[in-house]
Amino acid sequence: MKQIKIKSYAKLNLALNIVGKTSNLHKIESIVAFVSLHDEIFINKIKSKSHNISFFGKFSRNISNNNTVSKLLKILEKKELLKDTKFKISINKKIPMKAGLGGGSMNAANILKFFIKKKFFKISKKETEVISKNIGSDVILGINSSSSILNSKNKIKNFSNCKKFYTLIVKPNFGCSTKEIYSKVRKFNKPKMNHPKKKMFNLDYLKKMNNSLEPIAFSKYPKLKALKSFLENLSKPAFVRMTGSGSAMVAYFNSKQRCENAKKQFKRKYKNYWCISSKTI
Numbered sequence: 001m002k003q004i005k006i007k008s009y010a011k012l013n014l015a016l017n018i019v020g021k022t023s024n025l026h027k028i029e030s031i032v033a034f035v036s037l038h039d040e041i042f043i044n045k046i047k048s049k050s051h052n053i054s055f056f057g058k059f060s061r062n063i064s065n066n067n068t069v070s071k072l073l074k075i076l077e078k079k080e081l082l083k084d085t086k087f088k089i090s091i092n093k094k095i096p097m098k099a100g101l102g103g104g105s106m107n108a109a110n111i112l113k114f115f116i117k118k119k120f121f122k123i124s125k126k127e128t129e130v131i132s133k134n135i136g137s138d139v140i141l142g143i144n145s146s147s148s149i150l151n152s153k154n155k156i157k158n159f160s161n162c163k164k165f166y167t168l169i170v171k172p173n174f175g176c177s178t179k180e181i182y183s184k185v186r187k188f189n190k191p192k193m194n195h196p197k198k199k200m201f202n203l204d205y206l207k208k209m210n211n212s213l214e215p216i217a218f219s220k221y222p223k224l225k226a227l228k229s230f231l232e233n234l235s236k237p238a239f240v241r242m243t244g245s246g247s248a249m250v251a252y253f254n255s256k257q258r259c260e261n262a263k264k265q266f267k268r269k270y271k272n273y274w275c276i277s278s279k280t281i
Contacts, residue, residue, distance in 0.1 A: 006041040007041075010035050010038065012033050013031070013243045017189050029149070029191055032148050033147050033280045035280055036279050038095070045087060051073050055093050059094065059096045063097070071108065072112055075135070081115075089111065098247065099176075099246070100176065100243040105141075147162040147201060149193050167250050168237075169249075170248065171274045171275070182213075189212055214228075221246070238252045
């Protein structure tokens with residue numbers, strides 16, 4: 001097998017609503033899109049007694065050994081799905097961590113998808129969901145990597161040809177712990193997405209929605225609130241919203257020119273914050 005290269009796209013929560021809690025997991029619903037920002041995954045078959053996982057690139061520091069990719073491989077080994085085949089997996093990390101962009105989850109999703117597509121093993125849709133959930137709650141979203149709506153019953157509906165946005169994605173020089181942000185959730189909202197429709201990706205609908213984790217993140221990190229206000233006043237974005245549990249904030253634009261102008265202004269003000277202009281795919 002020749003070395004294979006896979007693009008692992010970042011995910012954005014265009015809207016996120018917390019609707020309840022089971023024993024230890026929060027029930028959420030979300031409108032999800034993917035952007036052109038991506039990690040690069042290189043996969044090789046190797047003759048070895050163990051898998052070889054490595055990370056390089058801008059955001060490759062401080063990734064724990066118990067990462068999403070090692071979790072996936074351990075599950076597949078336990079189920080004896082890979083037989084004795086071992087892989088060398090190297091990932092160029094271009095998506096920042098602790099940002100709410102799902103970088104690690106999407107890496108695992110794309111590797112699992114690759115194994116299924118290349119027929120290294122055959123598993124049912126149900127088993128794919130179970131494996132995904134055992135790695136992380138949003139891994140399943142990356143199996144299709146398409147615009148989708150996750151409803152409160154944990155069902156996902158995929159959509160094609162949705163409205164596209166130019167996005168300015170910014171991350172402060174600190175991250176948010178998903179566990180910590182979710183642990184402070186005290187209020188649940190009524191479900192709004194139990195009947196997913198394509199029109200939910202339209203601007204009028206998205207403007208009325210929000211990310212119900214924002215108040216918690218803003219309370220812990222007041223700089224995030226200031227960051228959102230600053231972005232809302234740059235080149236007239238359609239809307240600005242935190243993705244996931246933060247700390248990345250995303251300004252959505254209808255025009256590439258406005259997005260690029262906003263990026264220039266942003267860089268002048270926040271010199272030590274990371275930012276990138278991207279587009280929903």
